[in-house]
Amino acid sequence: MITLILKKDKATRINEFRPISLIHSIAQLITKVLSMRLASVIDRIIxxxxxxxxxxxxxxxxxxxxxxTVRALHRNKTP
Incomplete structure (x- = not known):
């Protein structure tokens, strides 16, 4: 999905538009939903x-x- 954003007011030529890809927006939305749903169980998973x-x-x-941990191993003389 691509949308065109105006660079200038009342643009008429194609070089007066800026193309913006919306593909990454969908990926960001999915990532945000997943992170919000995992937030409640993340302490048990990690x-x-x-x-x-x-x-x-x-x-x-x-x-x-x-x-x-290194101090404890050193005290116990564990290699």
Whole structure:
């Protein structure tokens, strides 16, 4: 689907229009609907250690998780 947007008022020639593709709009709409429907169950689908791409979680939590794991392994002298 393509629509034409005016570049100038009272355009009469084809080069005075700007073509806009609406194909990506449909993909964005589907993505938005899917993300809204998954929002209620996303905490059960994704591991608690996953911190990226989730609301109420910070990407820095991953760093802290890894750092604490490395410290625990180091204390136990686990290679």
């Amino acid at each position: 591991s608690p250690t996953q911190t990226a791409f989730q609301r109420k979680k910070c990407i820095h939590d991953s760093y802290l998780y890894v750092r604490n």
